[in-house]
Amino acid sequence: ADAGLTDIFLPYNILGRAKLERLKALHMRVTLSVTADSVETIDGLAATFTDAGNPLPVLVECDTGMGRCGVQTAGEAVGLARQIDTAKGLVFGGLMTYPAAGRAAEAEAWLAGARQALAACGLACARISSGGTPDMWRSGDDSVVTEYRPGTYIYLDRYQVAKGVGSLDDCALSVLSTVVSHPTRTRAILDAGSKALSSDTLGLADFGELLGVAGARVTGLSEEHGTVTLSGDGKLRIGERVRVVPDHCCVVTNLFNEVNLIDGETVLETLPVAARGRMG
């Protein structure tokens, strides 16, 4: 909100007095909505938001196959929607999910069934919110989804490339690092380790790929070192600066205080990563 956002959707269960009070203060400043997947979460929201003239929209989170948060059945969704609907300061806002990668059709079927069960009880879904960058391209006109939250979309990364979303040249985020050691012909060491690239591979076989150096992969990470295995014609010099495209851009962004927006080698603007380290 401090950065000028006026419409904020927090797709997360907000629990505990301190966070609920902060949420209430935020509700006074912007157009706000949240999610819930339990009686306990809705109890907390209902006790905090009591103004029927300015109610908080609450969407019910649904587990459509991801196996993370969310109600397990349409029946549970109806139960929570009723609880929201009867709370004075809350309004039922619809359904939210984060589908499992590659299983968008399953999520569609789940959500369509829940929407039908809710309609049978007189509860309309104002919004059905889904997410996940790789599958957003498959979300067509026949979808029950009314809004889409693509996180990685802004940058793309190696995981998205592996999922068939664009090429390495489409990845807008890279980590600039320096070759600090070259102990053997096929092994070079970068000053970018797990504190810069993160150990989160999303299942890929290595930790990043060097732009413009054929066959150069980051095959190992320790905290301040990245091990590059050179194969093919790729060559590196000690002191050379290289750009690494990481596997998962979201967690990499969270490791830095600033992001440089570049055009070739020119820095156009430096932006702070305001949300970094602020999960409390």
Place this chain on the structure above:
Amino acid sequence: ADAGLTDIFLPYNILGRAKLERLKALHMRVTLSVTADSVETIDGLAATFTDAGNPLPVLVECDTGMGRCGVQTAGEAVGLARQIDTAKGLVFGGLMTYPAAGRAAEAEAWLAGARQALAACGLACARISSGGTPDMWRSGDDSVVTEYRPGTYIYLDRYQVAKGVGSLDDCALSVLSTVVSHPTRTRAILDAGSKALSSDTLGLADFGELLGVAGARVTGLSEEHGTVTLSGDGKLRIGERVRVVPDHCCVVTNLFNEVNLIDGETVLETLPVAARGRMG
């Protein structure tokens, strides 16, 4: 240095004009030493440090089995030591290594051989610096090592426990988090994901362990969610706060702006994590 440290050893190849200038400024303020494992690194240091009256000690980094940075042979160590020795503003400071876990004996033999080769050329090792918390307990009186850099030692973590160094009760660092969802009987979700616990498991099977909840393990992470699998008698309530002992305390510290020093539930002091996000 800003925090009051007066003797700083940077066991890292420092390369590039900007970093060398910062290093030189630091040398004016504190007792400083660094390492090098290549001609290029020593060239940069020699061009920057030229005051024979206040020379910079440079240790040669040795790869004693870890397969990261470091010269591969004692002969290479002698060559670099000579290069340092002949540079006006540098002084040969000895040897440095980070041994492979559990292979301390191999490192000892490597270092003893290199020390002997150096002595044969009239080059004495003022320091032989090693590291690694799990093996420091095995570094006895007969070691060639003269100083030890144990990183994880300050907190310990699940990896150290797995290596036989103390018990879970000896781990001083934990991540306080909240149970935000409990979709099934055996699955609970924490508000601590890979941005709080890091995906760095150091080879362990899961991402953390809940203190005081029998059989509760963090078995999956996404960015803002940690999946707890409950087995045995462990039970969790939505909204409950739990302490997670992470696998690797070093990378976890780097994800937070502050560390709370606690005694039971009382916060004694809050310290900033000054080095976090400052790898540049």
